[in-house]
Amino acid sequence: MNATPRKWNNETWPIAAAMIQYPNLLPDGRSVQDQSAEEWAATLADIVEAGFTELDPTDSWLRLADLTPSRLESFLALTRSLGLSIPAISTSRRSVIDAVHGDEYLAYGHRVIDTASAIGASAVSFGLFEPLTEAQKQVLWFWTVDGARNPDDPATWQKAVSRIRELGRHAEELGIELSLEMYEDTYLGTADSSVRFVDDVGLDNVGINADLGNLIRLHRPVEHWQQMMAKVAPYAKFWHVKNYTRMEDPASGVIMTHPAPLESGIINYRAAIRMALAHGFSSPFLCEHYGGDGVSVAATNRDYLRRILPR
Template identity: 50%
Template sequence: MTVSLTADDWPIAASMLSFGSAPRSGDPAERGRWRDDLQEVADAGFTEIDLTDSWLPFGDLTDEQTRLLRETIDEAGVSAVSLSAIRRSVIDEEHGDDHLAFAHRTLDRAAELGVGVVSFGLHRALTDEQRKQLWFWTVAGHRDRDADEVRSLAASRFRELGRHAAEVGVLLSLELYEHTLLGSAASAVRLVEEIDLDVVGLNPDIGNLIRLHEPVEHWRDIVEATMPYANFWHVKNYSRDEDAVAGWFSAVPSYLENGLIDYRSSVKIALASGFQGVICTEHYGGDGLSMSAANRDYLRTRVLPRRPVEVGRSRVRQHYPEGRNR
């Protein structure tokens, strides 16, 4: 199969992660903040954005707020091609039901905003101890129990969300994240196979796994195992050093081209696996938007194919409905 996307038109979205939390009432003053943030992304050369819900809680927006947001996005001249909903695990022992309801509302809002793919995960809110650190991943947070009843609940709830996603015409993607049921390549693949819907795939955010200050899977093993199921992709990188004998590990954010993960090789593996989805650039620390723009340029000028190439066959749907997330 020949992929029609090339370096020139591959959708590469800027994450809104670096903009913090924006007000959501939609009154003129607060809507100005939306406009300023989106214009800043456009000025950095992005034509696509990822609506990260740490910026706005999309599942809690009213009809009017949603309408105003879509107008503001259009005015900024960017396209909302993806939405990332984070830190609201649907298997949370205390808040899981509420998070599931929020996820359903998020899918509806995503469809209304013209988004083609929505990413969910099983990661929880940061603990107080994690918030005290320079880099939150240096302190362990919540760990999912890998028990049959927990895995069954996760598969059931994501299957429910997947069916809803199909009804409203979006893809659903599950983000790899440390110490959850999506915290290793094998566990993530097992979960998406248990869900068994072609509109539900993986978001192989490899950076979330290799940044841990502990032994980690090799990045290539993660890429090769998860890419056949990928329908969306958060990309970021970390410089990592370790002395396994002494039990010493360190990781800090870096440019895509400088870190541990070889994204040139990763993209080749992705293409061989049939990946044709949205790529979202993320970064923690410093000028996250400029880092994301530099990473976008690296992908466009040195990594993504310059002309249509033969790709493999994906295990999950890549575009739904046709062309929506492109």
Template identity: 60%
Template sequence: MSKAGSHSTPGWEEWPIAAAMLQFANTTPDGGSIQDADPEVWAEALREVAGAGFEQVDPTDSWLRVADLSPARRDDFTRVVKEAGLTVPALSTARRSVIDPVHGADNLAYSHRVVDTAAELGAAVVSFGLFEALAPAQREALWFWTAPGPRNPDDPETWRLAVARIRELGEHAQSVGVDVSLEMYEDTYLGTADDAVRFVRAVDHPRVGLNPDLGNLQRLHRPVEAARVMVEKTLPYANYWHVKNYFRAEDASTGAVLTFPAPMEYGVIDYRHALRYAVEHGFRGAFCVEHYGGDGLSVSATNRAYLRRLLSQTPGVGPRP
């Protein structure tokens, strides 16, 4: 499996911190698809990202499926990314599970295209998950994680299929010089810290590691393992890291739980501890800052500045006192 320490330590000022594109719609104002839009439409969004202070972007495929563009259109995308002053350290996929009961085979083929596209763009890592499309109740909710969604089946054969297909992607990734990162997400085979570690150890490939997106689990309206425990179980296997945070309130007398998005430094996850623990255990991958709700790009930029400040204070990364 891909260990967190597979690369040299970047300096705190150079460590890649990418913006996710979650806050940008995949449709144009006139109802068209971003996939079919003029490259200037992509460029406008990318200039906003750069204007918020970012130098890197993860063109999350909920916004634009770069891997499904024609070669000429991918060239256009590469051009507008460069013109915006950005680079692409990683490509993340969302809701394209390779074991989806209907679309699994198609999603696997798509995932292979993503691996090739990452290599073409010079991205070091691709992030895959085993979570499926939102359920109708999730699409109607203010916060989709407050409604129940699809679950990976409690079926050893399907679990083994998932392991085999991810290993297949790892083999492909190795052949083109990129890494695969597996995103933790509730009710999947990566839905708890223990399950995620078990799964990546079962894949057992030098190019496959974890994307320990702790926020995906800490936001759930149900009992969850403490964030610090999750950190210590998963970060030694991390090779890419989606970072975000949530306020979380629990009423022990009723069992009620309420969560909503928070800037990274204010939420329930202690990123100061998490970052130091990650670096101590060899994490050298890029970060991708995410935020749901409101002006997600501005909050992400605030999170980027906070993360950069933490890096500057982290032993082995930032300047000595």
């Protein structure tokens, strides 16, 4: 699906910092949405000091699409002053088939696409995963507890396809690519299902966010990362990258995972990226990491990507 020729090298490829380390709600009860530019700057100083020149605000931290025009311009002026560009925007846990908020999230998705176009971002990422359950919030690693599942229902599948196609057509009109995030127990919860879903949507600008980390971290059997990547590589677009160690004991059936830097985890990103490049992958990356100093690990991951990307 990726016919666009590569337009970057290892030094110029957009590799953005995620903001998943930073919550939207502040200790004093305020929202990041309501912070001053000076307060935003204090947070973004971490990103700049880590050496990033690209940022994905990540709407779990700040919903750019819900800022007023003047507030959005204030944020953009700030990022420019800090030497940060925004190559893509990621959404999180705002599924267009959410049983309660699906219509609201569909409208929000259109605003995200318009905002991406207005600020010069080339891609957006959407997913069909829902907010963490109370049980997931109570454990150290939320992925060790099952969360919400997309229903095994053809009508709901078709509703999801129709709504993503609607967003995809809007994005296509504005020259934006739409990347759908792989995530457990959703319609993009396996490589096969992800490919089937994107094929059903049927738009060239709609592809797969090959976030295999979301799957290999699960404490359950999963398809080998190499097999998954081979299937989704022809569809790969804006890509969230993270890695995990994974240990399996066949005798007991125990499976354990833990976040790891890109070069140290079970996914061989040198091989995975080469698979995607062979199919014309030409989209930004987003570095994510859970646990510890996620910003610093993300910076290490960025440097690793720059070492292995084509020169």
